[in-house]
Each structure stands twice: as C-alpha cells, then as structure tokens.
Amino acid sequence: MDSVELLAVGPESSAVPVSFEIDDREGAALRMKAPGGDWRSFSGSNLFTCLLSARTDLEKEGLLLCCQGARPDVFPSGMQQQMDNGRFATVLSRLAGEGEAVDIFDAADPSQVTSVEGQRVAVYRFFGLPLSGAGTDV
Template identity: 25%
Template sequence: MEPITVSIDNIETVCLLEQTSTPERQWTLVLTTSDGATWTGAGEGLWTAFLELRRQLEPVGYKLCCAGARVDANMRGGRWTGGDIVDLLSRRTLLGVQRKAFMFDYAPPAKTATVDQQLARYDRWIDTPWWRALLPGDPVR
C-alpha cells in the first residue's frame, strides 16, 4: 500500500492505495480512507482500473490528487500493459515535445478534473491542428 493524496470537499488528506495485477493484465486498485472506507476499481490495464476507481470516487466528492487525474493527462502508450507513465498534453506536445509524469505523482486539486472533463479535453486536444500551437492563447478549444 502506498500513500496518495485525496481531496475530500477541497480538504487534502492522505489515503492508502493498493495496486495488484494478474499475469493476464487485470489490475485492481483499492483506495482506503483514514476512516476505513474502501473503494475498488478494476479492469484490463492500470489506466482502465484507475479510471474506474475515479468514476466511483467522483460522485461522493473525492478527487485523487495525482498526475493521472490532471485535466491535461492521458495515457496514450502502455494503456493495457500496466504502464504507469502518463502524457501531459500541451501546446508543446502539438509540436512534438513530450512531457510525462508518473501516474501517482502529486498534482494539486486545481489541476485535476473529473474523468469526463479529462476525456473531453483529450478529444479537443486530439482534434487540434499542430499549427494552433503557434498562436497565442490556449490552442485546445
């Protein structure tokens, strides 16, 4: 079990996150809060289990404060192999410069988003022509 920061009603607290996997690439993430409540996300690949866990936490007001939950994060490579590195997508990424982070590295709550907001931003980012990175302002609309 490893500690992970969670924002509960805009108050940061540390919870424990347990990661397990099978040889068939089935991952299970179990988040245990300080009061003993547990939440479980499972799926093929770490990213899938991570999204499933977040979808369970969001309705009750819990936000994981980690790089994988950032609004600009997406796992494009290693999604089903259990990789724990996410891409941080920005204007520079449109020009070929890659920024990466470990999925469970700390990220402030202000930079995180819901799964749906994160996926919507990725869809907008993927549809952004590379040349928009040369214009002022946010190229992702």
C-alpha cells in the same frame, strides 16, 4: 505490489488521505481505502482504467484525487497502455517532443486535477474529436 498514499480534495478544499495498493503482476488491479472506509477493489485492462474507476468512486463522495493521472492534460497513449500496463501517461502538448511521461500515481497539486468527465472533455478537445455522442470512457 506498490503502495501509494495520495490526497483527495473535497468541498471547501478539505483534504483526506487515500491509500492505494497497485498490483500489475497479472493484469491490472487497484485497491483503495479512505479513512474510516473499507478497502475497495478495481480491476481493468490496465492501471489507468483502474484509476478511472477509483476516481469515479471518489467523485460520488464529492472528492477529486490529487494525482498526475487526474490532470486534464494527461492521458496514456495506446502504446503506454500496453507497454507499461497504463502506469505512465503523457502530458499532452502541441509542441513536438514536449510531451513528458508521468507516473499516474504521482501526486499532483489540487489546482491541477479535474473530474473524470472534465478529463474526458479536455482529451477530446485536444485531439479535435466531437463531444456529442461520445462515450463516457476517457
């Protein structure tokens, strides 16, 4: 089990530390704790889907998580989701061979991150998919 400390930013650039416990030994599970709060658990088909759930939870409190997995230009391929349980994702690029893999739990600058919906829209646009009628899953 890995432990990670990240920041989440809120209105007026206020930042709060958020603790994560990452468990990918059997399936995928993530525990998250913000200051003064209880541990919240998320499970899913892979770590990226767990992170999406945790981010959605934080967004209900007006917070954006500052990690590589919250960037609008980062998304795991199907193979990444299967091979490393969604722990790594690709920086989307139109240039052949330019898409580097990043750990979704590595820190990112607040200026680089977006909401779950903002990421979904960016990924759909990158791949030229229609936004109307699309589900809310990234």
